[in-house]
Amino acid sequence: MTQTTLSRREFLKLISLLSLAQLGKSRVNDQYRLSGQDPLRPNILILVFDTLSARHVSQYGYGRATTPNLARFAERANVYHTHYAGGNFTSPGTASLLTGVYPWTHRAVHIQGAVTREMENKNLFHAFEAAGYHSVAYTHNPAVSVLLHQFRDGIDRLIPARELALVDPRIGERMFPDDFSAVLSADSALLWGNGEVPPTSLFLSYLNKLLVKYNNRAISAEFGSRFPRGVPGFNGWFYTLEDAIDWIQEQVNSLPQPFLAYVHLLPPHSPYTTRQDFIDRFLDGWQPLEKINHFTSEYDFPQQQLNLWRRHYDEYIAYVDFEFGRLYNGLSQSGVLDNTCLVFTSDHGELFERGIAGHITPALFQPIMHVPLLISLPGQKIRQDFLDPTSCVDLLPTLLEIIGENVPDWGEGQILPPFALGEADPDRSLFTIEAKQNSKWTPLTKATVAMVKGNYKLISYIGYDSTEGIYELYDLAQDPDERDNIHAVNPVLSGELQDELERKLRVVNAPYRQ
Amino acid sequence: MAINSLNQRIHAQAFRSVFVACLFYVNVWAIIHILRQLPSWLLRMDSWEIFGTVSYLLTAALIESSLLVLLIAFFAILIPSSILKGKFSAQGVMFATISTIGAVGLHYGGVNILAWGLNQFLFTGSLFILTAVGMFFLVARVQRVEIILNSLSQHLTGLSYVYLFIDILAVLIVIIRNV
Numbered sequence: 001m002t003q004t005t006l007s008r009r010e011f012l013k014l015i016s017l018l019s020l021a022q023l024g025k026s027r028v029n030d031q032y033r034l035s036g037q038d039p040l041r042p043n044i045l046i047l048v049f050d051t052l053s054a055r056h057v058s059q060y061g062y063g064r065a066t067t068p069n070l071a072r073f074a075e076r077a078n079v080y081h082t083h084y085a086g087g088n089f090t091s092p093g094t095a096s097l098l099t100g101v102y103p104w105t106h107r108a109v110h111i112q113g114a115v116t117r118e119m120e121n122k123n124l125f126h127a128f129e130a131a132g133y134h135s136v137a138y139t140h141n142p143a144v145s146v147l148l149h150q151f152r153d154g155i156d157r158l159i160p161a162r163e164l165a166l167v168d169p170r171i172g173e174r175m176f177p178d179d180f181s182a183v184l185s186a187d188s189a190l191l192w193g194n195g196e197v198p199p200t201s202l203f204l205s206y207l208n209k210l211l212v213k214y215n216n217r218a219i220s221a222e223f224g225s226r227f228p229r230g231v232p233g234f235n236g237w238f239y240t241l242e243d244a245i246d247w248i249q250e251q252v253n254s255l256p257q258p259f260l261a262y263v264h265l266l267p268p269h270s271p272y273t274t275r276q277d278f279i280d281r282f283l284d285g286w287q288p289l290e291k292i293n294h295f296t297s298e299y300d301f302p303q304q305q306l307n308l309w310r311r312h313y314d315e316y317i318a319y320v321d322f323e324f325g326r327l328y329n330g331l332s333q334s335g336v337l338d339n340t341c342l343v344f345t346s347d348h349g350e351l352f353e354r355g356i357a358g359h360i361t362p363a364l365f366q367p368i369m370h371v372p373l374l375i376s377l378p379g380q381k382i383r384q385d386f387l388d389p390t391s392c393v394d395l396l397p398t399l400l401e402i403i404g405e406n407v408p409d410w411g412e413g414q415i416l417p418p419f420a421l422g423e424a425d426p427d428r429s430l431f432t433i434e435a436k437q438n439s440k441w442t443p444l445t446k447a448t449v450a451m452v453k454g455n456y457k458l459i460s461y462i463g464y465d466s467t468e469g470i471y472e473l474y475d476l477a478q479d480p481d482e483r484d485n486i487h488a489v490n491p492v493l494s495g496e497l498q499d500e501l502e503r504k505l506r507v508v509n510a511p512y513r514q
Numbered sequence: 515m516a517i518n519s520l521n522q523r524i525h526a527q528a529f530r531s532v533f534v535a536c537l538f539y540v541n542v543w544a545i546i547h548i549l550r551q552l553p554s555w556l557l558r559m560d561s562w563e564i565f566g567t568v569s570y571l572l573t574a575a576l577i578e579s580s581l582l583v584l585l586i587a588f589f590a591i592l593i594p595s596s597i598l599k600g601k602f603s604a605q606g607v608m609f610a611t612i613s614t615i616g617a618v619g620l621h622y623g624g625v626n627i628l629a630w631g632l633n634q635f636l637f638t639g640s641l642f643i644l645t646a647v648g649m650f651f652l653v654a655r656v657q658r659v660e661i662i663l664n665s666l667s668q669h670l671t672g673l674s675y676v677y678l679f680i681d682i683l684a685v686l687i688v689i690i691r692n693v
Contacts, residue, residue, distance in 0.1 A: 110558035172570070179691050182566030185559070189551050189567065190574050198621040200547040200571050202540055202614060204578050209627050216628075439557045 040404045041258045042378045043340040044128070046395075047248075047327075048097070048264040049320055050090060050141055051359060053349030054083065055367040056310075056317055064282050066317040069325025070374070073344065075383050077376035078418065082389040084452060085348040088368045088434045089359050090143040093347035093392065094264065098147060099123045100396030100411035102431050104444060104508040109435040111360075112143045112188070114150055114181055116440075122410050124396050125154035128260040131405045136255060138163065138247075139264035140239055142184055144347075148262075149180035164243050166223075167215045169208070169236040192235065212236040229312070230273040232266065241267050241323040249330045252340065258403070264347070267320050270358060272312035274319045282314050288353070289481055295470075296362045296448075296461070297355030310352040338379045341402055343395070346371040362434055364450040364459055365482050369432040375416075377402070386417050389452050391430040429453045429500065438463075443509035451501050457482070458497040462505075471498060524587055524602045531667040532586055532606030534674040536579040539614040541677035544575040566691050572684035575677075582610060597654070604653050604663040611663075612649055616642055 054060045057067045059074055060081060086096025087103050095108035095115050099122060106115040115123075125135050136157040137148050145161060152158045160177070162168035172183040188194070190201045191208045199205035219238045223231045231238045244265050252261060287307065293300050324344070331337045349368045350359050359368055373390065375398070393413030400407050401415045417424060435447035446463035455477035461470035473487035473494050487494045548571055555564050586606045590598060598605065620627070627635075653659050 110554075113558045114563075176570075176688075176692050179566060181559075182563050182691070183570060185555065185563070185567045186570035186574070189548070190571055193547070194551060194554060197547055197550040200544045200551070201574060201578055202543045202617045202621070203582065204574065206617065206620070206627065213628050213630075437557075440559075 041131075041133075042403065043252070043255075043258050043336075044133075044260045044343065044399055044403070045248075045252060045331075045336075045340050046260075046262045046343040046345070047324070048094070048262070049268065049324075049344075049346050050144075050264065050266050051269040051348060051350050052317065052320070052346035052372060053351075053367045054346075054370040054372045055349060056314055057372050060370075060372065063286060064284070064314050066282075066314050067321040069321045069328060070344065070372070072325065073328050073342075073376065074374055076380050077342075077344075077374040078380075078384045078386065078416075080373040080375075080390050080416065081385060081387045082452075083345070083371055083373035084389065084391050084430050084432055085346070085369050085371045086392050086432060088348050088361070088364055088432065089436070090141055090347050091147070092433060092435075093371075094144050095119075095147055097345070097347060097392040097395055098125070098151065098262075100393050100408075100413045102393060102412050102508075103433040103435060104431075104505075105412065107440045108147065109433070109438060109440060109447075111436060112146050112181075112184060113436075113440065114146050120150050121153070122408065123151050123154065124262070124399065125151045125260070127154075127396065127400055127405065127408060128403075129154045129156075131400075131403055133258050133260045133403070134256040135260040135262070136251065137262040137264075140164070140237070140244070140266035141264060141269070144264045146181045146184060161237070164239050164247055166219055166231070166233075166238040166240070167236070169211060169215065208236075226276050227273050228276055228279060230271055232273050234266075234269075234271065239266070241265065241320065245323045245327045245330075248327060249334070252331065252336050253334060257339070268313060268316040268350075270313075270350075272309070272316040274312070274316040275322075278315045278318045278322070280315070281318055282311050289483070291353045291481070291483060293355035294363055294365075298361070299357075300355040301357050306352040306355075306357055309357050313350060313352070337376065340378060341399070342374075342376045343399070344372060344374040345392070345395070347392075362437075362448045362461065364432055364434060364448050366457075366476070366480070369450060384418060388417075388424050389428075389430050389454075390416055426454065429504070431504075441512065443512045444505060449501065449505070451497065451504075452476070453497060453500075456493065456497065458487075458494070458501060460498070460501055473497065524590055525600075528603035528606070529583070529587065531603040531664065531671075532610060533579065533583045534671050535607045535610045535667050536582040536586075537576075537674040537677050537681075538670040539610060540575050540579045540582065541572075541674075541681070543614070543618070544571055545677075548572075565687060569684040569687035569691070572681050573688050576681035576685065579681075582613070586610060599654065601653060601660060603667065604660040605650060607663040607667050608649050608653050608659075609646060611666075612642075612645055616645075 056062050057070065058065045059067050059071045085093040087093040089111065091108045091111060091113040092103035095106045096102055099106045099115060099119050103109050106119045108115045128135055135155050136159065137155050138159040139145055139148060140161055142161065148155065148158055160173065170187060172187045173180065176183045189199065191199050191205050193199040215236060219231050232241065233239055248263055255261065288310065290303050348359055349371055351357065351361065351363060351365060351368045356363055391413060393411065394416050397407040397411050397413050398416040398419055401419045407415065414420065430452045432450040433447060435444055437446045438444055444462060449460045449462065451458045455475055457474045457476055459472040464470050471487045471494065472485045473490065474482045475486060548568055555567060559567065586609050590602050590606065653663065
């Protein structure tokens with residue numbers, strides 16, 4: 001007697017068909033029928049808001065009501081409560097999200113860094129291209145543009161950042177669009193320098209600054225009343241979220257289906273230039289928990305200053321949330337969400353504690369690596385919450401599973417619940433890596449690695465002034481604010497986790513030791 | 515007729531001398547600061563990308579040198595020939611030199627002109643113009659200064675032609691990367 005068994009994929013398809021059948025006369029089926037689209041191959045819209053820490057999102061329990069619209073969206077989405085970025089700034093975080101591997105594999109570990117040549121064809125866009133999807137990508141952030149240009153063979157429409165810029169000061173990108181990474185590096189070095197080193201241009205850099213000053217003045221005259229803290233943008237770029245949101249709505253209504261749209265918007269990245277109606281919204285006198293300055297703190301900012309920046313950041317998030325709410329309404333009303341899977345996430349978080357502000361730091365505390373992830377399936381009507389830790393490297397296999405494609409074997413992530421069959425692995429370890437002082441071409445010898453396993457988080461500071469290494473261990477269940485380093489008081493657990501991390505590092509460093 | 519007038523004011527040899535000075539100043543600054551940025555690029559870029567980045571920067575240095583010499587020539591055209599007295603070479607080198615000293619001072623003085631108000635622009639601009647005018651009359655009246663500036667230009671010629679060669683190579687690399 002032969003036993004007939006269903007593969008996981010067949011099972012998923014069956015489940016999907018059953019759920020669609022249950023919906024019966026709903027708009028979902030009508031929508032699919034009208035579009036002639038396969039209901040098992042929904043559109044995918046990924047919205048990344050740069051530098052959005054889950055620790056500042058009211059949806060995840062933050063004290064300030066920063067995100068009422070996201071909460072509304074969450075009522076019809078899968079909400080992942082403990083989702084981690086792959087890195088603590090844009091390049092590693094975004095590259096992990098797009099490739100499904102950790103920074104120690106893709107190696108985009110520097111500011112405006114690029115992934116290895118090997119990863120140029122191993123990413124979300126190439127996987128969806130192989131699945132017959134039409135893909136479009138847009139970002140405000142030049143660090144993300146470096147990655148998108150690397151992946152451009154798999155992207156049908158890579159839209160330049162200037163499309164939504166209020167002014168476009170970058171001549172190089174226009175003149176040499178196919179050599180983006182080198183042009184961007186040259187542009188930065190030529191006109192801005194790198195903070196410690198002046199620009200390589202004696203005179204043109206000043207001409208550029210005068211142009212920027214002129215543009216600032218013109219933009220401020222036009223938008224200053226709406227944005228008293230400055231118009232959103234940086235390094236001479238300016239844009240508004242309103243334009244981006246309107247543009248997304250236009251795009252998704254006109255794209256060939258099925259599509260993959262990746263939109264990576266810069267707010268709430270610093271400078272925190274919220275819109276006028278959100279200014280002083282959180283002038284509530286609330287004081288966050290004060291924490292002792294960390295040894296990685298470069299400037300030891302006073303708590304009062306950190307609290308002020310935190311408030312400005314929160315008010316900027318409120319603006320982001322408002323505009324997201326407008327988009328969500330538009331997508332719902334136009335029926336786009338009936339055949340589109342909407343993903344809301346971020347590339348990394350932001351920190352206002354322990355003397356540290358921002359995210360350009362070796363520190364890997366929760367506010368900088370805990371990011372939101374919400375996924376709504378086409379026509380989803382109910383909310384599902386998932387508390388187990390997840391990572392941004394899980395997004396690629398999950399989305400491929402949702403569209404019924406095989407998950408590639410090179411990924412380091414797992415399919416997220418509820419799309420994965422079976423129980424989540426309780427022994428799974430997740431990683432966030434910071435290695436901007438390490439060479440892209442060598443083993444990790446100067447880096448910070450955070451490993452989350454169950455309730456515990458081990459942080460290893462590699463290559464600092466200590467022969468024995470510097471470790472911190474936190475019990476996130478008992479101490480979610482990471483105030484009590486239990487590394488020394490729990491040597492057995494510390495030893496086990498350290499051994500595991502060191503074994504992992506030996507494996508990932510092996511290709512670079514030859 | 516206009517070309518004849520221009521030739522009378524700016525001889526090709528004198529123009530070359532000024533261009534040599536501009537090339538030298540702009541390229542020395544660019545190369546020093548490229549070398550200072552190189553360690554951070556070595557961390558993240560492969561050799562072809564570094565070649566590309568450096569090529570764009572040296573191409574920009576060539577353009578910047580050319581713009582500077584054209585700007586100086588433009589000023590020379592505005593100045594009555596009775597005042598310039600055929601001293602374009604020395605005056606041009608002088609202008610390139612004080613412009614470079616001023617720019618280096620601003621760069622290393624940690625000056626952020628984005629934060630400047632009108633008064634700061636007026637003050638700095640006036641200071642520069644006064645210095646340039648003062649130096650102009652110094653070159654016009656003191657022959658020894660003129661000789662020093664011309665001699666400076668001559669001494670820079672060899673090195674500047676090396677820079678010119680490197681800049682042209684950089685332009686070729688930029689073209690190769692974009693065809």
